Structures are given as structure tokens and as C-alpha cells.
Amino acid sequence: MDQPVNTTAPKAPGEAERVTPMMAQYIEIKAANPGSLLFYRMGDFYELFLEDAEIAARALGIVLTKRGKHQGEDIAMCGVPVDRAEEYLHKLIAAGYRVAVCEQMEPPAEAKKRGPKSVVKRDVIRLVTPGTITEDALLDARRENVLASLARVKGGSCEEGDGYVYALAFADISTGSFRVAETDSGRLAADLARIEPAELLVADAVYEEADLRPLWRTLPAVTPLPRESFDGATAGRRIAGFFQVATLDSFGAFSRAELAAAGAIVAYIERTQLGARPPLGRPQREASSDAMIIDPATRANLEILRTTTGDRTGSLWAAVDRTVTSAGARLLARRLAEPLTDPRRVADRLDAVECLVDETALRAQLRERLAGVPDLARALSRVGLGRAGPRDLSAIGRGLREGMAIAALIDAAPAPTELVAAATALKSVDPALAATLTAALDDELPLNRRDGGFIRLAYAEELDATRALRDESRRVVAALERRYVEETGVRALKIRHNAVLGYFVEVSQQNADKLREPPFDVVFMHRQTMAGAMRFTSTELAELEAKISSAGERALALEQIIFDELVGAVMGQTEAIRACAEALAVIDVTAGLARLAVEERHVRPDVDDGLDFAIEGGRHPVVEQALRRDGGPFVANECDLSPPEGARTGRIWLVTGPNMAGKSTFLRQNALIAILAQAGAFVPATLARIGVVDRLFSRVGAADDLARGRSTFMVEMVETAAILNQATERSLVILDEIGRGTATFDGLSIAWASLEHLHETNRCRGLFATHFHELTALSQRLPRLVNATVKVKEWEGEVIFLHEVVPGAADRSYGIQVAKLAGLPHAVVERARAVLTELESADRAAPTQRILDDLPLFAALNRAPPPAAPVAKADPAAAAVKTALDGFQPDEMTPREALEALYRLKAAAKGG
Numbered sequence: 051m052d053q054p055v056n057t058t059a060p061k062a063p064g065e066a067e068r069v070t071p072m073m074a075q076y077i078e079i080k081a082a083n084p085g086s087l088l089f090y091r092m093g094d095f096y097e098l099f100l101e102d103a104e105i106a107a108r109a110l111g112i113v114l115t116k117r118g119k120h121q122g123e124d125i126a127m128c129g130v131p132v133d134r135a136e137e138y139l140h141k142l143i144a145a146g147y148r149v150a151v152c153e154q155m156e157p158p159a160e161a162k163k164r165g166p167k168s169v170v171k172r173d174v175i176r177l178v179t180p181g182t183i184t185e186d187a188l189l190d191a192r193r194e195n196v197l198a199s200l201a202r203v204k205g206g207s208c209e210e211g212d213g214y215v216y217a218l219a220f221a222d223i224s225t226g227s228f229r230v231a232e233t234d235s236g237r238l239a240a241d242l243a244r245i246e247p248a249e250l251l252v253a254d255a256v257y258e259e260a261d262l263r264p265l266w267r268t269l270p271a272v273t274p275l276p277r278e279s280f281d282g283a284t285a286g287r288r289i290a291g292f293f294q295v296a297t298l299d300s301f302g303a304f305s306r307a308e309l310a311a312a313g314a315i316v317a318y319i320e321r322t323q324l325g326a327r328p329p330l331g332r333p334q335r336e337a338s339s340d341a342m343i344i345d346p347a348t349r350a351n352l353e354i355l356r357t358t359t360g361d362r363t364g365s366l367w368a369a370v371d372r373t374v375t376s377a378g379a380r381l382l383a384r385r386l387a388e389p390l391t392d393p394r395r396v397a398d399r400l401d402a403v404e405c406l407v408d409e410t411a412l413r414a415q416l417r418e419r420l421a422g423v424p425d426l427a428r429a430l431s432r433v434g435l436g437r438a439g440p441r442d443l444s445a446i447g448r449g450l451r452e453g454m455a456i457a458a459l460i461d462a463a464p465a466p467t468e469l470v471a472a473a474t475a476l477k478s479v480d481p482a483l484a485a486t487l488t489a490a491l492d493d494e495l496p497l498n499r500r501d502g503g504f505i506r507l508a509y510a511e512e513l514d515a516t517r518a519l520r521d522e523s524r525r526v527v528a529a530l531e532r533r534y535v536e537e538t539g540v541r542a543l544k545i546r547h548n549a550v551l552g553y554f555v556e557v558s559q560q561n562a563d564k565l566r567e568p569p570f571d572v573v574f575m576h577r578q579t580m581a582g583a584m585r586f587t588s589t590e591l592a593e594l595e596a597k598i599s600s601a602g603e604r605a606l607a608l609e610q611i612i613f614d615e616l617v618g619a620v621m622g623q624t625e626a627i628r629a630c631a632e633a634l635a636v637i638d639v640t641a642g643l644a645r646l647a648v649e650e651r652h653v654r655p656d657v658d659d660g661l662d663f664a665i666e667g668g669r670h671p672v673v674e675q676a677l678r679r680d681g682g683p684f685v686a687n688e689c690d691l692s693p694p695e696g697a698r699t700g701r702i703w704l705v706t707g708p709n710m711a712g713k714s715t716f717l718r719q720n721a722l723i724a725i726l727a728q729a730g731a732f733v734p735a736t737l738a739r740i741g742v743v744d745r746l747f748s749r750v751g752a753a754d755d756l757a758r759g760r761s762t763f764m765v766e767m768v769e770t771a772a773i774l775n776q777a778t779e780r781s782l783v784i785l786d787e788i789g790r791g792t793a794t795f796d797g798l799s800i801a802w803a804s805l806e807h808l809h810e811t812n813r814c815r816g817l818f819a820t821h822f823h824e825l826t827a828l829s830q831r832l833p834r835l836v837n838a839t840v841k842v843k844e845w846e847g848e849v850i851f852l853h854e855v856v857p858g859a860a861d862r863s864y865g866i867q868v869a870k871l872a873g874l875p876h877a878v879v880e881r882a883r884a885v886l887t888e889l890e891s892a893d894r895a896a897p898t899q900r901i902l903d904d905l906p907l908f909a910a911l912n913r914a915p916p917p918a919a920p921v922a923k924a925d926p927a928a929a930a931v932k933t934a935l936d937g938f939q940p941d942e943m944t945p946r947e948a949l950e951a952l953y954r955l956k957a958a959a960k961g962g
């Protein structure tokens with residue numbers, strides 16, 4: 051590394067090669083923090099140098115300048131003012147960078163004492179990474195900010211898949227939540243999509259794994275760490291150390307992988323926070339079956355937390371969010387992201403919502419109180435990390451006070467378990483803490499503790515006296531002046547102040563002698579003689595001066611001491627305060643969902659262990675609200691996928707209907723109703739009975755995944771394969787137009803075979819929308835397949851969408867009418883009509899030019915015979931098939947007759 055230059059050396063290097071001591075310090079600190087941009091504190095700025103400066107200037111759109119030379123090259127530099135640093139940090143973190151914040155560890159005067167060339171001591175006090183931010187300015191109030199880690203260990207209890215056991219640990223440092231769960235290679239993507247980490251930690255080797263690389267690209271930030279960070283053997287000790295306990299026994303049993311994952315999080319927090327310990331809760335273990343499994347594609351398709359374009363507006367979350375606190379909004383998002391699978395827990399949540407639906411006055415009172423509740427969890431986290439300001443302490447005080455008032459409201463009502471538990475948590479904090487915080491902290495508060503002036507008058511006597519001295523310095527000096535005038539009889543005596551002498555007594559030359567004679571010569575000491583005036587000081591004045599000048603500093607210091615005491619008092623009740631914050635969020639979510647239910651006429655769903663799925667008067671929560679804004683009514687629809695009489699497993703509805711009729715809306719609304727119900731919310735329907743859904747699958751629409759090098763059709767098939775391989779009897783499968791992305795026959799065949807597989811093998815509940823009307827014939831053979839169609843009316847060549855789902859099958863797609871509605875040029879629409887008429891009549895009149903679209907079944911058979919055993923020459927079944935075939939007149943047949951003929955063929959082939 052470059053050394054500071056020795057300026058006394060006989061042959062000093064030229065300017066070009068000089069490395070200033072400051073630069074040497076910079077380079078050393080930078081080298082110790084690889085992978086981060088270095089914010090190097092210089093006075094009122096954080097400066098960035100060299101490559102960092104170029105990166106930051108580009109990312110932040112700030113000016114890049116030069117500052118001297120390093121090894122002959124200009125040193126690129128840019129800077130951000132300290133008081134606006136958060137704003138810039140936010141941009142850099144959002145752009146995926148990490149930042150090491152390097153502070154001056156001593157005042158410059160201190161450095162000067164060591165010699166004129168000494169550099170101020172500096173050190174990195176914090177690494178800011180996407181998963182470890184805690185400042186409000188850097189965080190989205192309504193979103194959790196999750197730091198996750200993925201551990202992988204060989205073997206273990208779950209030997210399926212690739213022979214590894216995976217575990218995820220995930221913590222939100224800004225609120226203190228900390229959870230761990232085992233997972234496996236098959237559901238890893240679904241779990242990550244549920245957790246939505248802002249940053250994921252993985253071991254180097256796992257990071258390099260070719261199979262997993264595509265998964266990393268779906269995450270905002272992935273940080274590879276050396277293997278030691280995931281060392282299972284030392285993890286237990288590390289976690290115990292973090293939580294300052296001797297053993298983890300009281301934390302419950304964790305698997306090796308879970309320990310490794312949790313250990314890695316703890317190690318990373320310690321590394322990035324450099325010793326500061328955020329008030330994390332103890333890791334809570336989750337069973338993998340606790341939540342409905344929803345894979346990333348399904349989440350995206352159903353637009354649960356955000357739309358496909360990434361916006362919150364238009365998502366299910368936005369449509370059902372009536373919370374009034376950011377903690378409530380975060381909890382609601384979490385609940386929607388992981389609907390429960392235990393009907394009892396669902397019922398507990400629903401009981402609470404129902405109570406607040408009925409108790410209108412209580413709901414209103416709670417919501418009014420909650421609106422004034424600050425973000426307790428995030429304030430608490432900053433307190434724990436030593437980053438709190440007076441406003442954070444005050445927020446905690448206010449939150450606790452409101453919490454007690456809210457608990458009293460609940461106690462006075464006939465509340466169900468979940469609300470009673472929340473009220474109990476609210477009362478678990480010592481009320482003296484809230485009282486102390488209120489008594490200590492002023493109403494108007496500065497942002498930083500260093501600014502002072504936040505402790506209320508009459509809270510601390512010594513502080514009051516000190517402040518009085520500081521503020522009343524003039525009055526005190528004036529009083530002394532009056533006394534000196536009286537005592538000496540010199541009416542022109544003045545006490546003045548200047549920067550050189552500080553405070554002094556000034557009299558005219560004529561009066562000066564009086565002060566130099568007894569008895570005053572022992573009181574006044576001569577300081578300075580001026581033309582016409584003489585200046586003195588006195589012990590009293592010097593003491594007063596010392597007091598006055600230090601009073602400001604002392605008041606500030608006293609405030610810092612009180613601040614630290616208050617922090618200590620808060621930290622003493624971390625667990626209770628966090629419980630209180632969680633309880634407030636639960637009450638907010640519950641009251642919000644109750645309000646939603648009332649506003650939007652949602653009903654309580656009946657969620658049980660069965661396999662029913664019966665919805666009456668079902669609506670799409672997002673489309674319904676959007677239509678209302680446009681003044682249109684939403685047509686409610688029923689859906690019954692419950693097992694039919696005598697069957698053990700549920701039904702599949704095959705939904706046909708013209709384009710734009712509302713098929714996708716219908717499919718999605720039923721999936722969303724399942725999510726809402728199991729999240730513990732009322733649902734947009736008049737009646738809903740749902741046997742818990744273990745996994746929800748949805749394949750809706752098609753989009754390229756160019757990042758992964760997959761075409762539209764490939765994406766469709768990968769997603770369909772996942773569904774056919776994983777759906778169980780308990781699952782709900784929503785398939786919208788599969789097979790659309792390829793040639794008609796291939797598409798139809800795939801849709802056909804998939805539908806059969808879902809019905810026969812997966813035996814799941816499902817909704818299958820298609821434009822392949824041929825599939826409707828399958829309902830004759832598949833007992834649990836029900837045909838449904840979305841009604842339209844034709845009127846003077848136009849199509850009117852009724853959006854009503856009724857039993858039966860559609861006969862045509864009205865594609866051209868929809869194309870016309872979409873504004874296709876008139877000439878194209880007319881031409882299309884002509885071509886369609888031509889094709890339809892050609893189909894009837896000229897069999898050899900058969901238009902394959904309408905007879906895909908036969909075509910599929912002709913092209914690709916089923917992989918049955920080759921027909922032996924002497925096979926009687928083959929002869930029967932041939933005879934039957936000879937009797938067919940394909941050109942005379944309707945699709946329905948053709949299908950029936952096909953069944954006859956199959957029967958003949960079987961020898962039936």
C-alpha cells in the first residue's frame with residue numbers, strides 16, 4: 051500500500067507521485083471495506099473519491115470534481131452534504147449499492163495537537179446495505195424491509211429433491227421480527243416470493259450454484275458470504291451471544307440448517323452495525339405447512355401485493371387496505387402474502403373481524419385512536435441501534451399511551467380471543483415508562499439529540515437552572531452591573547463583552563482610581579487601559595462568565611445524560627414494547643378489515659378442513675372497486691368446486707366464453723377469495739365455504755421471461771409442469787388459456803391432456819378457462835368436470851357482455867367483434883369477417899381444405915398417434931378399429947359427432 055510521503059527526504063517525489071496522509075488514510079479504510087462505496091466524512095460533507103466518486107456521481111446525478119492527484123492521476127471526487135446524506139443513501143441503496151459510512155472520530159483540533167500534518171482519526175461506523183437500513187427516510191413505511199439468509203446443509207430429515215436441506219432465516223431489523231423456516235429446493239422460490247427479502251445472504255458456494263443463479267436474478271440484492279458465516283457448529287453460540295443468553299434451550303428446537311441460517315443473519319447484523327445491537331425478537335420457528343404455498347408466478351399473476359407493472363395501486367393489498375398505521379399496512383401485506391392453513395387460526399382472526407364489524411362504535415373509536423399511533427417498532431429499533439432521536443423516544447411514549455387507551459376500549463367490549471390477547475399485550479408495558487417519557491420530552495422536538503432543547507421544563511432541576519443561566523445571562527450580568535454601580539457609586543460603570551477579554555467591567559479614566567483603592571482594589575483586577583477608559587475583571591464576573599459560557603454546553607450535556615437514561619428505560623422493556631407494537635398492528639388490521647367488510651359488503655367465509663369451495667355472489671375485489679369508480683356495476687357470480695355427491699375430491703370448472711367476457715376476472719376472483727378467507731378477512735361474496743387450500747396455483751396470461759432466456763410458450767409450459775407435478779387434492783388450480791402460445795393442435799392437445807391429468811391424477815379443485823371449445827366434450831367422460839360459460843348477447847352484429855357465468859359451453863369466441871371494439875382498422879375488421887366466413891364455409895364445403903382449427907382432435911390424432919403398443923396384424927381390435935374408421939364420413943361430422951366417433955374408436959381398440 052502507498053505510504054505517506056516523507057517530506058524531509060532529500061529527493062522528494064514529484065507532485066505526481068505524492069500520496070497525502072489523508073489519501074493514505076482513505077485508501078486504507080477503503081481497502082478494509084471492499085464492495086461498499088465509502089462515504090468519507092470531511093467536515094459538513096461525506097466525500098467520495100476515485101472510482102467510488104464516478105459511480106456515485108452517475109447514480110446520484112451530482113457533479114464530479116477533482117481534488118489533487120494520486121499516483122499522477124487526478125483524484126475524482128464528489129460529495130454529499132451530511133444533512134442531506136439520507137436522501138442520497140436512499141438512492142444508492144435503491145440502486146443496489148452498499149455504503150460504508152466513515153466518520154471523524156475526533157474534533158479536528160484534537161488532531162492538530164499531534165502536529166500540523168496529522169489527519170483526523172476516522173473510522174467506519176456502519177455499513178448500510180439494502181437489508182439493514184432503519185432510518186425512516188430510507189424505508190417505505192408500509193413495507194417490511196427483510197434481511198433473509200439461506201442456509202443449505204447436506205442430508206437431514208427431508209431427503210427429497212436435491213438431497214440438501216434448506217432453511218431460511220428472515221428478520222426485519224427495522225421492526226425486530228425474526229423468523230426461521232425449513233424449506234426445500236422445490237419450494238424455495240415460493241418461499242422467497244412470500245418473504246420478499248430486500249437482501250438475501252447466501253454462502254459463496256450456494257451463490258455460485260448454476261441451478262440457483264436464475265433465482266438470484268429475481269431478488270433485489272443477493273450478498274454472497276464466506277462459508278464460515280453459515281457454520282452450523284458455531285451458529286448456536288453466536289445466536290446465544292447476540293441474545294445474551296447462555297444457551298438456546300429456551301428458544302425451542304432448531305434444525306441444523308435453521309441454526310446456520312439464523313447464525314448468518316446475526317453475524318451479518320453484527321458486522322454491518324459494528325457492534326450496535328438492534329432489538330431483534332427471538333427467532334420464531336415456522337412450520338412449512340403453516341401457510342398456503344403460492345409460487346412466484348401465481349403471486350405475480352394474481353397481483354396480490356403489487357400489479358404486474360410493480361405498482362401497489364391496483365393490487366389486492368391496496369384494494370383491501372383500510373388500515374390507518376404503517377405497521378398495520380405492513381402486517382396486512384404479510385397476512386395476504388401468507389394465508390393460513392389452520393382453520394382454527396383463521397377462525398380466530400375472523401372472530402375478531404366479526405366483532406368489529408358488529409361493534410360499530412368500538413371500531414370507530416379504535417380507528418380514531420390508532421390514527422394517532424406512531425410507528426413504535428421502527429422507533430424502538432432505532433433506539434436499540436443508538437440511532438434514535440428525541441422524536442423516536444417521544445413516539446414510543448405516545449404509542450404506549452395510546453396503546454393503554456386502546457386496551458381500555460377493548461376491555462370494555464365483549465371481545466374475542468385475538469383482541470383480548472392484543473389488549474393484554476398493550477397492558478404489558480410498565481405504565482410508568484410512558485409517563486416518564488411524556489414528562490421528560492417536550493412537545494416540539496428537534497430531529498437530533500445533539501441539537502438539545504428537547505427536555506421539558508420542570509423535568510430536571512439542574513437542567514432548568516443551567517438553562518436559566520444560559521438564557522438569562524444578560525439579566526444576570528445586568529444585575530451584577532447594577533450591584534457594582536450601587537456598591538462603588540460609579541454611575542457610569544458598565545459590564546461589557548468582547549471576544550478577546552470576554553466579560554469585563556469598564557469605567558472612565560476619572561473613575562478608575564476609585565476601583566483601584568480600598569476597599570474595591572481587592573474586588574476589581576485591572577485588565578486593560580484604553581484611551582479614556584479602564585477595564586477590570588472580578589472573581590465574581592470571571593466565575594459568572596465561566597458559568598455562562600459553559601451553561602450552554604452543560605445544558606446540552608445534561609440533556610444527553612437524560613436522553614441516555616430514557617433510552618435505558620426503553621431498552622429495559624424492549625420485549626413488552628415490541629409486543630405492544632405488534633398488538634397495535636393486529637388491532638389496526640382487524641379494524642381495517644372490519645371497515646372494509648362493511649364498506650364493500652364482504653361476508654364472513656366459512657373455512658374448514660373439508661374440500662368444499664362454494665362461493666355465492668362472488669366478486670373481484672379490485673375490478674369491482676375500479677368499475678364502481680367508472681360508474682359500472684360488477685356482476686356477481688357463483689362458483690362451486692365442492693366434491694359432488696358421492697365423490698371424495700373437488701370439481702373442476704371448464705369455463706368457455708368469448709373474449710372479454712370476464713373469464714379471467716372470474717378465475718382470479720375465486721383465487722383472491724381463497725386468499726382473503728385464509729388470511730382471515732371477510733370476502734367479496736354473499737356466501738363462501740372453503741375447505742383450506744394448501745397450495746394455490748395460477749397460470750394466467752403469458753409473458754416472456756427474457757432474463758431467463760425463456761420464450762412465452764416455454765414459460766407457460768414450465769409453469770404448467772409445476773402445477774401438474776405439485777397440485778394436491780387440497781390445492782386450488784387456476785389455469786387460464788393454457789396451450790394458447792403454440793400451434794392450435796399442439797395447444798389443444800396439451801390443454802386436453804393437462805385437464806385430464808388435473809382431474810384424474812391431481813384431483814384438485816380447479817378453474818380452467820379456454821378458447822378450445824372442443825374441450826367441453828370432456829365433461830361427458832370426466833365426472834367432476836363441469837362446463838360453465840360466460841354469457842353474451844348478440845345484437846345487430848354487436849356483442850354485449852353480460853359477465854354472467856352460467857352452466858354450459860360457449861359456441862364461439864366473438865374474436866372479431868372484440869377486435870372491432872379494440873379499434874382495429876375498419877378495413878381489417880371487414881376483411882377478417884370475410885376470411886372467417888370463407889373459412890367456415892370452406893370447412894363445410896371443401897373437406898380437403900379442412901380448416902384445422904375446428905377439428906383439432908382428429909388432426910391431433912392423425913399427426914401424432916397415441917403412444918400405444920403397435921397394432922399387430924392379426925389383432926382383432928385393430929380390425930374392429932379399421933371397420934369403424936371405414937364407416938366414418940369425417941366431412942359430414944360435427945365436432946361433437948367426431949368426438950363421439952373417437953370414443954367409439956377407443957372402445958373398439960380396447961376390444962369393447
Ligand SMILES: Nc1ncnc2c1ncn2[C@@H]1O[C@H](COP(=O)(O)OP(=O)(O)OP(=O)(O)O)[C@@H](O)[C@H]1O
Binds near residue numbers: 708
Ligand atoms: N363480473 C363482471 N362484472 C362486470 N364487468 C366485468 C366482470 N368480469 C369482467 N368484467 C369486465 O370485462 C373486462 C374483461 O374481462 P376479462 O379480462 O376477465 O375477460 P376474458 O374473458 O378473460 O377475456 P380474454 O378471453 O380476452 O382474455 C374486465 O376488464 C372487466 O372490466
